[in-house]
Amino acid sequence: MTKEQAQTKPDSRIRGSSRGSTLGSSILGRIGNTPLVRLERIAQGLDGITLLAKAEWTNPGGSIKDRAAASMVRDAMDRGLLANGKTLLDATSGNTGIAYAMLGAALDFPVRLVMPTNVSLERKRIVRAYGATVEWTDPDQGSDGAIRRAREMAAGEPENYFYCDQYSNNANWQAHYRTTAPEIWQQTEGQITHFIAGLGTSGTFIGTTRRLKEFHPGLVAISFQPDGPFHGLEGMKHMPTAIVPAIYDPQLADRNIEIETEAAYAMAKRLAREEGLLVGISAAAGVVASLRVAEEEAAEGRRAVIVTVLADSADKYLSERFWEEE
Ligand code: PMP
Numbered sequence: 001m002t003k004e005q006a007q008t009k010p011d012s013r014i015r016g017s018s019r020g021s022t023l024g025s026s027i028l029g030r031i032g033n034t035p036l037v038r039l040e041r042i043a044q045g046l047d048g049i050t051l052l053a054k055a056e057w058t059n060p061g062g063s064i065k066d067r068a069a070a071s072m073v074r075d076a077m078d079r080g081l082l083a084n085g086k087t088l089l090d091a092t093s094g095n096t097g098i099a100y101a102m103l104g105a106a107l108d109f110p111v112r113l114v115m116p117t118n119v120s121l122e123r124k125r126i127v128r129a130y131g132a133t134v135e136w137t138d139p140d141q142g143s144d145g146a147i148r149r150a151r152e153m154a155a156g157e158p159e160n161y162f163y164c165d166q167y168s169n170n171a172n173w174q175a176h177y178r179t180t181a182p183e184i185w186q187q188t189e190g191q192i193t194h195f196i197a198g199l200g201t202s203g204t205f206i207g208t209t210r211r212l213k214e215f216h217p218g219l220v221a222i223s224f225q226p227d228g229p230f231h232g233l234e235g236m237k238h239m240p241t242a243i244v245p246a247i248y249d250p251q252l253a254d255r256n257i258e259i260e261t262e263a264a265y266a267m268a269k270r271l272a273r274e275e276g277l278l279v280g281i282s283a284a285a286g287v288v289a290s291l292r293v294a295e296e297e298a299a300e301g302r303r304a305v306i307v308t309v310l311a312d313s314a315d316k317y318l319s320e321r322f323w324e325e326e
Contacts, residue, residue, distance in 0.1 A: 011077030013107045027106040031066045032179045036187040041274045048303035049294045057313035061099040064311045069099030071175030089161040091146035094123040101130035114150040122316040167245035176207025194306040196222045202248040223253040224289040232261035259285040265322040283310035
């Protein structure tokens with residue numbers, strides 16, 4: 001086979017995981033189809049309001065980013081971009097890195113992640129546990145510093161790296177267009193009125209909203225982001241001051257809400273103590289945004305079925321001090 005043919009031949013690693021058996025499921029088969037949970041106590045007293053959330057920590061890598069990573073890896077393999085021992089390279093604040101590392105282990109390709117040194121110890125340990133290697137960048141430069149370094153590395157050694165570039169990769173938002181949105185539509189039996197999600201790469205918001213608006217053009221789509229450049233909403237971007245992802249489309253949201261870190265911390269504790277849901281900070285921020293919208297709708301006497309995303313669990317944030325504070 002010529003190199004040319006090798007590069008266009010679909011990669012068998014992506015499909016060959018059953019190795020002759022159809023028993024059980026592969027890691028890829030375990031991604032998606034997450035439960036939709038009802039937040040009953042948080043929405044108590046709000047007549048006509050149903051608050052729902054996708055439990056994305058139930059994905060095998062523990063976050064919603066499994067969907068995007070699997071979609072981008074599958075696309076790269078289908079196009080022969082991960083052939084010839086190439087290493088997958090990307091900048092990540094954590095969850096995408098964990099998902100790439102898991103997929104690299106399961107599907108047998110090397111993974112190199114570029115991350116600021118201030119990502120939580122838990123995240124560092126998890127990616128190393130899966131066997132990925134890490135290039136560390138200056139924490140003062142945040143996730144944009146990691147993006148700039150990944151670009152340099154990819155440009156310097158194009159023969160060794162497949163630069164996945166989750167911020168520009170259409171297979172990122174398409175994962176949510178193909179899976180997250182149809183799941184929400186089915187699980188709400190078409191009754192969803194509002195979809196609310198935060199902006200990191202923006203893949204979740206863009207992909208899910210595009211598809212949901214096809215199902216229901218009257219759907220109200222609301223994006224949220226941190227209220228300033230220095231914030232504790234890990235995984236989220238403050239768009240006015242960040243490198244704006246190429247896949248982001250600011251026209252798609254009907255409305256954008258700014259969330260304060262303190263409000264998200266307080267909601268993370270409420271969700272743990274009132275709903276028994278131990279979720280991450282961006283997840284809690286999504287519930288803060290949802291509750292604000294719910295209160296407005298209830299005040300107007302309108303019925304609403306509001307859906308947000310619980311991107312990950314609290315596991316990776318348990319060392320944060322806010323859990324202990326009054
Ligand atoms: N929440 C967390 C905890 C994340 O790590 C991410 C990914 N950066 C997101 C939300 C946002 O997802 P997206 O990249 O699809 O905008």
